[in-house]
Amino acid sequence: MKKIMVGNHAVSWGVMLSRAEVISAYPITPQTTIVEELSVLCADGRLKAKFIPVESEHSAMACCVGAAAAGVRTFTATSGQGLALMHEMLHWASGARLPIVMATVNRALGSPWNIWGEQTDSLSQRDTGWLQLYCESNQEVLDTVIQAFKIAEEISLPVMLNLDAFFLSHTAEPVEIPEQSLVDDFLPPYQPEFRLDPKNPHSFGCMTPPEYYMEFRYKIQQSMLQGKAVAQQVDDAFGRVFGRKYGLIEPYRCEGADLILITSGAIASTARVVVDNLREKGRKVGMVKVRLFRPFPKDELLEILRQVEKVAVVDRNVSFGVGGIFAHEMRAALCNEKVRPAIFSYIAGLGGRDVTPPVLNDVIYQTYKRQEPEAQSVWVGMRS
Amino acid sequence: MYERRELMYAGHQACAGCGATMSMRYALKALGEKTILVIPACCWSVLAGPFPYSALQVPVIHTAFETGASTASGIKAGLEMRGDTETTVAAWVGDGGTFDIGIQALSGAAERNDDIMYFCYDNEAYMNTGIQRSSATPFGTWTTTTPANHPKGQPKKNMMEIMAAHRIPYAATCTVAFPEDMMRKISKAKAIRGTRFIHIYSPCPTGWKAPSSLSVKIARLAVHTKIFPLYEVEGGERYNINVDPKNLPVDEYLRLQGRFAHLTDDEVHTTQETVDREWERLVKKALD
Ligand SMILES: Cc1ncc(C[n+]2csc(CCOP(=O)(O)OP(=O)(O)O)c2C)c(N)n1
Ligand SMILES: [Mg+2]
Numbered sequence: 001m002k003k004i005m006v007g008n009h010a011v012s013w014g015v016m017l018s019r020a021e022v023i024s025a026y027p028i029t030p031q032t033t034i035v036e037e038l039s040v041l042c043a044d045g046r047l048k049a050k051f052i053p054v055e056s057e058h059s060a061m062a063c064c065v066g067a068a069a070a071g072v073r074t075f076t077a078t079s080g081q082g083l084a085l086m087h088e089m090l091h092w093a094s095g096a097r098l099p100i101v102m103a104t105v106n107r108a109l110g111s112p113w114n115i116w117g118e119q120t121d122s123l124s125q126r127d128t129g130w131l132q133l134y135c136e137s138n139q140e141v142l143d144t145v146i147q148a149f150k151i152a153e154e155i156s157l158p159v160m161l162n163l164d165a166f167f168l169s170h171t172a173e174p175v176e177i178p179e180q181s182l183v184d185d186f187l188p189p190y191q192p193e194f195r196l197d198p199k200n201p202h203s204f205g206c207m208t209p210p211e212y213y214m215e216f217r218y219k220i221q222q223s224m225l226q227g228k229a230v231a232q233q234v235d236d237a238f239g240r241v242f243g244r245k246y247g248l249i250e251p252y253r254c255e256g257a258d259l260i261l262i263t264s265g266a267i268a269s270t271a272r273v274v275v276d277n278l279r280e281k282g283r284k285v286g287m288v289k290v291r292l293f294r295p296f297p298k299d300e301l302l303e304i305l306r307q308v309e310k311v312a313v314v315d316r317n318v319s320f321g322v323g324g325i326f327a328h329e330m331r332a333a334l335c336n337e338k339v340r341p342a343i344f345s346y347i348a349g350l351g352g353r354d355v356t357p358p359v360l361n362d363v364i365y366q367t368y369k370r371q372e373p374e375a376q377s378v379w380v381g382m383r384s
Numbered sequence: 385m386y387e388r389r390e391l392m393y394a395g396h397q398a399c400a401g402c403g404a405t406m407s408m409r410y411a412l413k414a415l416g417e418k419t420i421l422v423i424p425a426c427c428w429s430v431l432a433g434p435f436p437y438s439a440l441q442v443p444v445i446h447t448a449f450e451t452g453a454s455t456a457s458g459i460k461a462g463l464e465m466r467g468d469t470e471t472t473v474a475a476w477v478g479d480g481g482t483f484d485i486g487i488q489a490l491s492g493a494a495e496r497n498d499d500i501m502y503f504c505y506d507n508e509a510y511m512n513t514g515i516q517r518s519s520a521t522p523f524g525t526w527t528t529t530t531p532a533n534h535p536k537g538q539p540k541k542n543m544m545e546i547m548a549a550h551r552i553p554y555a556a557t558c559t560v561a562f563p564e565d566m567m568r569k570i571s572k573a574k575a576i577r578g579t580r581f582i583h584i585y586s587p588c589p590t591g592w593k594a595p596s597s598l599s600v601k602i603a604r605l606a607v608h609t610k611i612f613p614l615y616e617v618e619g620g621e622r623y624n625i626n627v628d629p630k631n632l633p634v635d636e637y638l639r640l641q642g643r644f645a646h647l648t649d650d651e652v653h654t655t656q657e658t659v660d661r662e663w664e665r666l667v668k669k670a671l672d
Binding site: 053055059066068069071206208 | 417418419420422429430432433434435436438440441442443444445446447448450451453454455456457458459460461462463464465466471488489491492495496498
């Protein structure tokens with residue numbers, strides 16, 4: 001069945017199909033309609049879940065931690081300020097090894113107030129022990145929710161999927177709704193290995209001294225690394241059942257390219273058009289969409305980029321004092337490679353500014369023109 | 385009627401004379417083994433024992449400082465989805481985690497009337513971090529952030545009134561000097577559905593600069609000086625005072641504790657006046 005739906009409802013329907021059991025969330029633009037739709041689905045019984053309308057995002061994540069520790073499938077969603085407020089509990093969720101799934105509708109952070117798209121909110125959470133996936137279309141959003149639960153439960157770590165404010169969250173697209181019975185086969189009920197159970201009492205998260213703490217951390221790192229292979233397997237299996245797969249990264253027309261554009265989220269759609277146009281004009285330009293950000297898909301990227309001369313990374317985010325965050329991660333990931341491309345870093349589209357084809361053309365033009373990357377990220381699409 | 389077995393082992397990490405530890409022992413006797421405890425940051429995060437030990441024989445989840453109520457709400461929802469409607473989910477939180485940093489989450493849970501029991505063991509300061517003032521610290525108290533030459537200038541926040549204003553089904557005060565009263569209230573609360581609030585006055589010899597042998601005596605004096613009256617509030621409206629205080633002067637209570645040693649006669653007088661006024665208010669509500 002195909003339905004026309006906005007990205008936010010694609011999230012809600014993904015959650016319904018995944019049969020989440022406890023949902024706790026707090027409204028914030030542009031995430032709000034995810035929560036509204038979920039409360040309707042819970043109220044009319046299409047989704048048999050408890051919906052806890054908490055008084056803050058901090059409590060939303062704490063509720064998810066409690067529910068997941070009690071042994072049920074758990075979901076929340078937020079944006080920008082809400083995610084920032086949750087920060088403490090994001091560490092708690094991964095530290096407690098709870099497979100919570102969260103949708104983040106990427107929104108710029110204040111001050112000044114801005115409700116539009118930017119990834120600095122989720123990327124500021126990159127060290128919290130959550131896997132992070134970035135989506136390009138509403139179909140990918142719905143499919144990724146289902147995949148996220150499967151990955152999370154396999155490796156006992158929480159997963160965050162990200163979608164762009166408004167460009168996806170509030171834009172309607174046709175979305176193929178998977179058959180419930182197929183989803184049920186793909187994602188059987190959650191069977192926790194450990195849970196809070198008076199018949200089998202255990203203490204979770206107690207004071208853990210230096211003699212023990214480090215091994216818990218090491219295990220998280222191991223699971224996180226394993227998460228890459230698991231995300232790949234889950235995507236492959238999803239593809240076999242539902243006929244759609246996305247990869248950890250997606251190369252687009254990279255054959256024989258001398259310059260590859262790297263981006264994520266909805267900008268990737270614009271980049272495809274730009275690449276098509278330039279290819280038509282004989283330019284050897286390709287694009288790679290990075291879908292998995294944590295764990296960072298270094299080997300997969302390297303395989304595509306090794307032979308390319310120049311890579312231009314377009315970041316809709318910024319780490320002040322460093323620059324574009326994807327570019328920074330790319331540089332860090334490739335720095336020990338003998339043969340590696342020069343990485344040019346561009347910042348575009350902050351606070352929801354449109355990243356139009358002319359902006360991306362400018363990025364490509366500048367990258368061709370420059371011999372060496374600038375030390376700092378180059379800001380494009382600025383007011384003159 | 386109460387669990388004869390001890391659900392708390394002796395090998396906990398508390399100071400001698402710790403009221404919070406006695407409180408836990410009595411509470412677990414009343415709650416029984418079908419209980420899940422939620423412990424946010426507080427002395428009890430340490431008392432329960434370091435990994436891989438636990439001083440408690442019920443499942444415990446440790447959680448962040450301000451999330452006692454919200455974590456408990458999540459657990460309750462999770463248990464219900466698993467078909468378990470019997471297990472009591474009990475948040476066990478200090479005064480700082482209740483009166484201060486966790487009040488928002490607690491108010492949220494109470495407003496939703498989530499089916500949890502919320503215990504505040506009140507030692508009238510942040511003891512875990514070394515005796516800093518909280519909004520549960522009484523007027524005139526020395527703490528490490530309210531030095532004796534500039535003691536706390538504000539009275540204790542009335543948390544019971546705040547909880548009563550949420551019109552939750554049950555709220556009660558109790559203390560370790562009256563264990564039967566405490567266990568009766570906890571058992572009664574356990575049988576009620578919705579948010580239940582139990583405020584336990586828990587002496588802290590370390591933070592109060594009092595001999596550890598006097599914890600229970602100090603708790604008894606708190607009741608008999610009317611500083612900490614024992615009462616219940618049902619539905620946020622029906623007040624019931626459970627122990628008639630002997631009406632002792634507050635000085636008898638204050639002088640046993642080093643945290644009040646600097647108080648002038650005037651300040652003791654101010655405390656007495658406040659206590660008398662609060663007591664009259666409470667009596668009026670109980671007569672209503
Ligand atoms: C967000 C956050 N801020 C501060 C702390 C540090 N901290 C841990 S316990 C505590 C005081 C707890 O006081 P209370 O709730 O009264 O419990 P008590 O220690 O007295 O038993 C503080 C400030 C923390 N763990 N988390
Ligand atoms: Mg305290």
